[in-house]
Amino acid sequence: MEENLTKVLETFTNEIKAAKSLDDLEKLRIKYLGKKGEITDLKKSIAKLPNEEKPAAGKLINKTSKEIEEKLLLKNEEIKKALLEEKVKEEKIDVTAHFDKYESGHLAVINQTMEELESIFQNMGFDVVEGPEVDTVKFVFDDLNSPEDHPARSTSDTFYINEEVLLRPHTSSMQIRVMNEGKLPIKMVSAGRVFRNDEVDATHSPMFHQLECLVVDENVSMANLKATLETFIKEMFGDEMKLRYRPHHFPFTEPSLEVDVTCPICKGEGCPACGNTGWSMELLGGGMVHPNVLEACGIDSEKYTGFAFGLGVDRIAMVKYGLDDIRLLYDNDKRFMEQF
Numbered sequence: 605m606e607e608n609l610t611k612v613l614e615t616f617t618n619e620i621k622a623a624k625s626l627d628d629l630e631k632l633r634i635k636y637l638g639k640k641g642e643i644t645d646l647k648k649s650i651a652k653l654p655n656e657e658k659p660a661a662g663k664l665i666n667k668t669s670k671e672i673e674e675k676l677l678l679k680n681e682e683i684k685k686a687l688l689e690e691k692v693k694e695e696k697i698d699v700t701a702h703f704d705k706y707e708s709g710h711l712a713v714i715n716q717t718m719e720e721l722e723s724i725f726q727n728m729g730f731d732v733v734e735g736p737e738v739d740t741v742k743f744v745f746d747d748l749n750s751p752e753d754h755p756a757r758s759t760s761d762t763f764y765i766n767e768e769v770l771l772r773p774h775t776s777s778m779q780i781r782v783m784n785e786g787k788l789p790i791k792m793v794s795a796g797r798v799f800r801n802d803e804v805d806a807t808h809s810p811m812f813h814q815l816e817c818l819v820v821d822e823n824v825s826m827a828n829l830k831a832t833l834e835t836f837i838k839e840m841f842g843d844e845m846k847l848r849y850r851p852h853h854f855p856f857t858e859p860s861l862e863v864d865v866t867c868p869i870c871k872g873e874g875c876p877a878c879g880n881t882g883w884s885m886e887l888l889g890g891g892m893v894h895p896n897v898l899e900a901c902g903i904d905s906e907k908y909t910g911f912a913f914g915l916g917v918d919r920i921a922m923v924k925y926g927l928d929d930i931r932l933l934y935d936n937d938k939r940f941m942e943q944f
């Protein structure tokens with residue numbers, strides 16, 4: 605019996621060494637410990653032994669059986685560990701591997717500029733207001749003190765939808781909308797698209813953007829207008845930027861002015877881009893709100909005064925980024941857009 609068991613254990617030890625999979629192990633378990641397994645057979649053969657040999661034989665078989673079970677268990681753990689390691693190796697993420705980047709879009713330069721402007725004015729205590737691009741003749745011209753024969757009213761300058769409704773040619777109609785709300789004092793800005801039948805060139809587009817600014821309160825003066833403009837220009841372009849005021853005429857402000865800034869290309873030295881003047885193109889128009897406009901909105905012009913201005917957002921972006929042609933903002937050229 606002892607000899608038999610030693611042989612069985614020897615063969616088993618060789619076979620388990622060669623086992624590679626859990627399947628192999630299961631086959632070995634059946635071969636040795638299964639119902640018709642070699643150890644089971646030996647156990648059954650005890651019955652045929654003389655009585656005095658039975659206890660020793662039984663003990664020996666149990667010991668060998670236990671040894672086989674332990675070896676199967678150990679090998680089982682070994683194989684499982686190896687399988688897990690293999691799996692981890694296969695699933696390892698190579699963080700240095702090349703992958704195709706998805707291109708993500710971002711705000712267009714105009715919208716970035718508009719947001720920057722709004723944020724500058726918000727920091728100066730202004731409310732940001734939104735209004736419609738399709739507006740009425742009353743708000744765009746009549747209440748803004750525009751004479752019946754003002755050229756801007758003509759169909760060759762402005763896009764009409766019908767006699768009373770049009771695409772706003774400026775954001776100044778927002779002055780009327782806000783003043784009509786009847787809340788004083790007013791300190792607001794409103795930015796958005798405007799439309800004009802202007803011929804396209806380097807500084808004109810038929811659709812462009814303006815930001816309107818309006819302040820109405822007691823004792824508002826031209827000094828407040830200048831201080832606001834100078835603070836905003838420095839916030840937008842830096843301390844070096846200078847302003848130039850030129851007298852102008854608008855029906856809705858008196859006195860009125862236009863503003864240019866230092867040429868962004870030559871920094872005021874004079875160059876072909878600024879026609880050797882050292883000054884940028886015209887950036888904005890403004891002035892003291894005309895008393896007729898205040899009265900049209902039910903505001904006592906004896907008690908209240910105000911200033912207003914409207915600036916060209918596209919031209920602000922051109923100065924900020926040194927662009928020599930407004931069309932760059934609308935061409936949708938990826939090489940241009942990716943730079944912002």
Ligand code: FA5
Pocket residue numbers: 773774775776800802807808809810812813814854856857886887888889890891912913914915916917918919930
């Ligand atoms: C006006 O539109 C007045 N509403 C501004 C104003 C508001 C004056 C409040 C007084 C009080 P103007 O037509 O000059 O003004 O236009 C204002 C700015 O819009 C210009 O200075 C310029 O920067 C820009 N602009 C005008 N036309 C175009 C265009 N076709 N393309 C691009 N920008 C333009």
